[in-house]
Amino acid sequence: MQESEEIIKVGISIGDLNGIGAEVVLKAFEDPRMLEFCTPVIFASNKTISFYKNHFGFSMNFHGIPEASEAIDGKINVVNVWKDSPEIAFGQATQTGGEYAIKSLRAAVEALKAGLVDVLVTAPINKKTVQSGEFKFPGHTDYLARELGGDSLMFMVTDTLKVGLLTDHVPVKDAPSLITEKRIREKVLAMEQSLIRDFGVQRPKIAVLGINPHSGDDGVIGKEDDEVLKPALRKLADNGHLVFGPYAADTFFASANSRNFDGVLASYHDQGLIPFKTLSFGKGVNFTAGLSRVRTSPDHGTAFDIAGKGVADPESFKEAVFMGIRIFRNRSEYEELTRNPLKKHKLKRSPKGMD
Structure with missing residues (x-):
């Protein structure tokens, strides 16, 4: 390396x-x-x-x-x-x-x-x-x-907005059945680990968007949020992960609340990518985290x-190049830090540290 x-x-x-x-x-x-x-x-x-x-x-x-x-x-x-x-x-x-x-x-x-x-x-x-x-x-x-x-995660990123997907290139009709407790855990942990080692966030806070409109409205509009998503998020939170939700997707990006999180996990492709590209088109980068x-x-x-x-x-391509370089350098530094714990203090104080 x-x-x-x-x-x-x-x-x-x-x-x-x-x-x-x-x-x-x-x-x-x-x-x-x-x-x-x-x-x-x-x-x-x-x-x-x-x-x-x-x-x-x-x-x-x-x-x-x-x-x-x-x-x-x-x-x-x-x-x-x-x-x-x-x-x-x-x-x-x-x-x-x-x-x-x-x-x-x-x-x-x-x-x-x-x-x-x-x-x-x-x-x-x-x-x-x-x-x-x-x-x-x-x-x-x-x-x-x-x-x-590795456990791959489709992660759309800019310097200020980072949106990952529970399900990516699958038909919308199939997405709910693919969202299992196991998948939720894998994707949350993949996002959390990427935010730590690839972007230098020490304690990432992650928001998860609901599967159904209004996150199911207490079962009135679908039961998947209550029966699958909420219990899985509770288990992760009980184990110390800073994961929150599910949030209603229709208003999440329009509110100031979205800026309180380091990453957002959407339930399916368009739920995450439509707002991301609307807010960041031409500046956003598609990063495959977890590899x-x-x-x-x-x-x-x-x-x-x-x-x-x-x-x-060419601006989005340029951003993809720059982002790839930054992630590579962040990851290299993180691996050096974790491989040599005695260097941790020195690395944190360097201009390119993980703070």
């Missing part, structure tokens, strides 16, 4: 070839100051990156390499994952676009597991076109949970409707 003062190597999967992934990646690193923060290692090919560079009129140079181990600091490194020239059809959901997105992702994950890159930032994929006999996952999160291990490695991504999708037009905003 690198010391915190060294340049962090950021592995980047290129996403769907027909979306805005490559555009936001190259726009981000068109600013040479980005190379002062990290060394980008893009998993694609020289030919493919040259196509995007010419199409969008970018002026930066890049360094083609056969393996991630040959990445050079101060350069935009491109690992040649493939040698052919796949067809790029901006704005179209094609099997080719999905196939090469997964080739890039697999190569990036292998480099991450091998320690050749420190952080993984993934550009958006199309969940339908990536499906194949070898890849049957609803998105990045489930695939990375298998490859990297053995750090992975982030921008808070948007492939945006086929604007792909190839040169108008995609």
